[in-house]
Amino acid sequence: MILEFKLNNEERSVDLADENTPLLWVIRDIIGLKGTKFGCGKAACGACTLHVEGEAVRSCSYPAKFAQGKNITTIEGLGNAKAPHPVQQAWIEEIVPQCGYCQPGFMMATAALLNKIPNPTDEDIDRNIINVCRCGTYYRMRKAIHRAAELNQAITPKTDTDV
Secondary structure, rough: EEEEEEEOOOOEEEOOOOOEHHHHHHHHHHHHHOOOOOOOOOOOOOOOEEEEEEEEEEEHHHHHHHHHHOOOHHHHOOOOOOOOOHHHHHHHHHOOOOOOOOOHHHHHHHHHHHHHHOOOOOHHHHHHOOOOOOOOHHHHHHHHHHHHHHHHHHHHHHHHHHO
16 A cells, blocks of 8 residues: 655655554654654554544554545644744643653643643643553643643734634
């Protein structure tokens, strides 16, 4: 199967022997982007979270065939060192990571949440950010999510209907 999709705003084409290969392995092993992590392989921990058409998806259990023609964003496409995404900036400001392994998945889940709920409450965060962190940095992540919402709102242009 020839899999064609857009990855971090670049057209990609990959020849797959098995269309049911998890998207995680296409991203990591075939394309070589290592930011998306393998955690459990059962879509439970969230270390492998990336965006498919803007939605947070656990890529370890997402068959690559479903990515055909879609827009995929990984942590590498969220922002960069010179222009970090508000979520990445908030993670830096709040000194969130301990070991850091799970953090790309948390940041991707948070970015998707903020696209749906620009100013989430603690309850919204609890309902939507269900990734697992073995180091227990949840308190700092919650602070960072609220900070990312503030940063997002500061860069989002106001319209006449917002006033």
